[in-house]
Amino acid sequence: MMLAAVLLFLALVLPGLPLGQWRAFALDTAQFAFLISGLALAWDLLARTGQLSLAHGAFFGLGAYAAALSAPALGTVPALLVGGAVAALSSLLLGLATLRLQGMYFAIATLAFSEVMRTLVLKAQFTGGSIGLPVQPAFGGAYPLGGYYLAVAVLVICTLASLLLSRSRLHYAMAATRQGEAVARVLGVPVVRVKLVTFMISAFLAGLAGGVYAMKTLFLSPYDAFGLGRAVEALVIPIFGGLYTTTGPLLGGLIIVSLETWLRLRIGEGYLVVYGVVLVLTILFLPKGLMSLFARRKGARHA
Amino acid sequence: MKLTVTDLTAGYGKAQVLFGLGLEVAEGELVALLGANGAGKTTALRTISGLLKPWSGSVALDGQSLLGVSAARRARLGLGHVPEGRQLFSLMSVEENLLLGAAFLAWPSKSDQLERIYALFPRLAERRGQMAGTLSGGEQQMLAIGRALMGKPRILMVDEPSLGLSPKLAEEVLSTLSQVKKEGVGVLLVEQNVALSLEVADRGYVVEHGRVVLQGSTQELASNEGVQKAYLAL
Numbered sequence: 001m002m003l004a005a006v007l008l009f010l011a012l013v014l015p016g017l018p019l020g021q022w023r024a025f026a027l028d029t030a031q032f033a034f035l036i037s038g039l040a041l042a043w044d045l046l047a048r049t050g051q052l053s054l055a056h057g058a059f060f061g062l063g064a065y066a067a068a069l070s071a072p073a074l075g076t077v078p079a080l081l082v083g084g085a086v087a088a089l090s091s092l093l094l095g096l097a098t099l100r101l102q103g104m105y106f107a108i109a110t111l112a113f114s115e116v117m118r119t120l121v122l123k124a125q126f127t128g129g130s131i132g133l134p135v136q137p138a139f140g141g142a143y144p145l146g147g148y149y150l151a152v153a154v155l156v157i158c159t160l161a162s163l164l165l166s167r168s169r170l171h172y173a174m175a176a177t178r179q180g181e182a183v184a185r186v187l188g189v190p191v192v193r194v195k196l197v198t199f200m201i202s203a204f205l206a207g208l209a210g211g212v213y214a215m216k217t218l219f220l221s222p223y224d225a226f227g228l229g230r231a232v233e234a235l236v237i238p239i240f241g242g243l244y245t246t247t248g249p250l251l252g253g254l255i256i257v258s259l260e261t262w263l264r265l266r267i268g269e270g271y272l273v274v275y276g277v278v279l280v281l282t283i284l285f286l287p288k289g290l291m292s293l294f295a296r297r298k299g300a301r302h303a
Numbered sequence: 304m305k306l307t308v309t310d311l312t313a314g315y316g317k318a319q320v321l322f323g324l325g326l327e328v329a330e331g332e333l334v335a336l337l338g339a340n341g342a343g344k345t346t347a348l349r350t351i352s353g354l355l356k357p358w359s360g361s362v363a364l365d366g367q368s369l370l371g372v373s374a375a376r377r378a379r380l381g382l383g384h385v386p387e388g389r390q391l392f393s394l395m396s397v398e399e400n401l402l403l404g405a406a407f408l409a410w411p412s413k414s415d416q417l418e419r420i421y422a423l424f425p426r427l428a429e430r431r432g433q434m435a436g437t438l439s440g441g442e443q444q445m446l447a448i449g450r451a452l453m454g455k456p457r458i459l460m461v462d463e464p465s466l467g468l469s470p471k472l473a474e475e476v477l478s479t480l481s482q483v484k485k486e487g488v489g490v491l492l493v494e495q496n497v498a499l500s501l502e503v504a505d506r507g508y509v510v511e512h513g514r515v516v517l518q519g520s521t522q523e524l525a526s527n528e529g530v531q532k533a534y535l536a537l
Contacts, residue, residue, distance in 0.1 A: 172399070172406035175392060183390045186352050188378035188407035188454055 003247050004159055007254065011152045015145055027148055029261050031216055034151040035209045037253025038158040039230070040237035042205035044249045045165060047238060049195045050178030052107045055094065056206045057231030058114035059087040063207025064214035064225045065127055068135040071215070076138050080150070080211040087207025088200045090117075095199040099192060111231075118226035132221035135214045150212045155250075158205050162246040165201075174198060175244075206234070240282050242291025251290055304365055304381055304457040305329045306351070306489065311360035312513075313350045320346040322513040323360065328491045330457055333484040335500040335521070336493045337534065338510035344493040345387050347510070348460050352384040353377045364458075378408060383456025387463050389447040393436030397427055400435050400446055401453050408454030420449040423479060441472035448479070458489040465496045477503045497534035501525050509534075 011034060019026050043056045067083030074082065098109040121127045128134075138146040165171060173194045176184035184191050214220055233256075241252020259278065263271035286292050306328045314320040320343045328334045336344050349355040351362050353374035362369045364380055378384070392400055401420055405413040421428035424445045430438060435446060444464050451459060461480065465473035473496060481503045484490050494500040501507065501521045509517040509530060517527065524530050 169406040169410050172403040175395060175399075176403050176406075179392045179394075180390050182354055182374075183386055185354065185374035186378055186384040186386065187404055187450070188375050190373070190375045190407070 001163070001247065004163070004250055007250060008152075008156055008159060011155060015148060027145075028216075029258065031148050031151040032213075032261075033254050033257035034155040035213050035216070036230075036233060036257050037237070037250050038151075038154045038209040039206050039234045040241070040249040040253045041155075041158040041162045041246065042202045042209070043234040044238040044243065044245075045162060045205070046198055046202040047235075048165075048171075048174040048178060048244050049198050050102075051099070051195065051199070052103065052235065053110045053199075053202075054107050054228070054231045054235075055091070055110035055113045056202075056234040057228060058110075058117040058226055059091060059203040059206035060210035060213065060230055060234075061114075061121070061220075061222070061225035062090055062117060063087045063210030064220055065121060065133065065210075066207070067211030068133055068214040068220055069126065071136055076140075076146075076150075076215065080208055083211030083214075084204040084208040087210070088204040091199045091203030092196065095196045099195045099199065111228075114226060114228070114231060118222050121226060122222040127222075128220075130222065132219055135218050135220060137218060138212070138215040147212065147216050151216070154205075154209050154212050157208065159246060159250060161201065161205060162249075165198075166244075166246060170194065170198070236279060238289070240279060240289055242289030245289075245291050247294075248289050248291045255290075304489065306382070306458045306491070307361075307363045307366070308347075308351060309361050309363075311347065311350060311362065312358045313346060313355055313360075314358065315346075315355075319358070320513050321350065321357075321360075324510065324514055325360075326491075326508050326515060326518075328458055328489045330489045331484060331487050332505045333481055333490045333492060333503060335504035335507035336491060336510060337497050337500060337507055337524075338495075339533075340495065342510040343513040344510055345462055346513075348384060348386075348462050348491075348493055352382060352460060354384075375407070378454060378456075381455070381457035383451040383454060383459040385447050385451045385459070385461045385464070387466070389443050391435040391438075391443055391446055391450075393434065395435055396432050397435055397438070397446055398431040400450050401427075404450035404453030408456075412455075413453070416453045416455065420452055423452070423482065424449055440467050441469075441476060444468065444472075444476050445479070448476070448483075452483065452488075456488060458491065459483065460491045460493070462493045463495065464492070465494060465499060470499075473499060497530070 014030055015027060039056060039060055043053060046053050063083035066086035067079045070082045071079035094113050098106055101109055122130055138150055173189045176187060176189050177191050177194055181191050237252045237256050238249040240256060242248025260275060263274050309325045311324045312321050324347055338344050350357050369377055401417060402413060405416050409416055426442055427445055427449055438446060464476045477499055480490050480492060492500060492504060501524060504521050506520045507524050508515045
């Protein structure tokens with residue numbers, strides 16, 4: 001909680017720090033890290049109901065395309081909301097069809113969904129198909145830091161959503177749904193509705209992050225926007241940072257994206273090897289992610 | 304409030320378990336549902352609480368049929384269910400488990416409810432911050448009952464609370480159920496431990512092969528020759 005506040009504060013003041021020649025690069029990396037962390041926070045929300053989604057890359061991509069296509073007509077912020085809404089709507093349809101599935105079956109259904117979405121965008125005319133889609137920068141390029149602060153805003157929104165949901169009674173509903181659906185139901189939890197609502201919130205946030213991403217890269221292609229890599233990243237980060245927490249995905253996302261960028265700079269394509277080793281070691285020695293480092297200290301205090 | 308079950312048949316796949324089971328529980332009474340392993344007691348509870356669809360027959364609360372009503376909605380109508388094997392959320396604390404019981408049923412009065420449960424089970428109050436998985440068997444059973452009570456049920460169904468407990472603890476858990484009854488809640492107790500159940504219950508049903516074969520006050524049941532032979536080993 002404290003850590004989350006500190007990180008968000010750092011994000012706000014980062015452009016003002018004396019970063020010298022690295023400034024542009026640092027801001028660009030940070031912006032990307034914020035969006036991916038936001039995506040990871042969104043994914044974690046759904047994970048709290050016990051569902052493993054591989055569709056979050058697709059929600060991110062849908063948000064990106066919808067925002068990019070509607071921005072010229074609507075302006076930046078409404079277009080971003082449209083991006084989130086399109087992602088949420090698609091999650092509602094997907095959820096109605098698949099949320100009764102559990103565990104692995106749900107994961108496979110969401111994987112199929114993201115492949116279908118990519119193919120649709122690839123074959124459609126108005127999305128630019130395989131050629132790709134040029135995107136206008138945020139606010140028509142009027143503010144150089146506009147895109148950066150939109151990414152900060154997305155991260156703040158995702159963090160607040162995650163914190164608020166872990167303080168509401170929906171938190172109990174999600175935990176109960178995850179750990180035992182039958183008991184949840186006899187305790188009065190409307191299990192299907194809880195899953196559906198969480199899915200929609202989660203997809204909306206992923207779509208929002210996708211929209212800002214589109215305005216950052218200025219060019220979308222189906223391979224990039226709907227890549228499976230992003231869906232995997234959305235689930236690796238919370239596992240690395242600590243599932244079902246707010247600080248976990250937030251801290252994990254910032255660390256993983258920074259690490260990835262730094263490694264790519266140092267050793268080029270070999271970065272995936274080191275990246276993989278770091279993940280394996282984390283899962284072996286910190287099965288509950290980075291958050292277990294904090295939890296252990298807390299446990300020691302109790303004892 | 305009164306729970307009425309008539310001619311209930313249900314089962315899993317092709318295997319029929321209940322063959323026309325009927326029973327009644329009113330508020331403020333403790334009714335025991337007795338029978339051997341495999342008689343259909345747990346299936347009966349699962350069907351009544353809506354986790355299992357009945358093949359035929361009816362479940363009604365105050366004369367209103369619950370046909371097609373979801374398990375969550377039945378809970379909100381005042382039907383509580385402590386499932387077999389406790390089914391606690393073992394990585395959550397005692398207090399979180401209790402709060403979960405109130406989350407969708409009695410959220411505005413959750414602090415009053417907590418106080419009430421801690422008064423009923425002082426041991427849970429001592430361990431409120433402890434993970435549910437680290438409790439002893441008896442404490443876990445108390446927590447499972449407490450969690451269901453947090454939702455202020457009018458009728459509470461408890462499945463095998465004495466399972467795996469020492470005789471002394473089993474007695475303790477069952478005597479809290481009679482205290483719950485005194486608060487005005489109707490309790491439907493499913494038990495294999497017939498002797499102990501007959502001590503706390505007001506009346507009982509004996510189930511064999513999915514139907515009620517005998518019913519009556521606990522005195523009548525305890526003095527019945529068949530019951531004595533089959534369940535009390537006298």
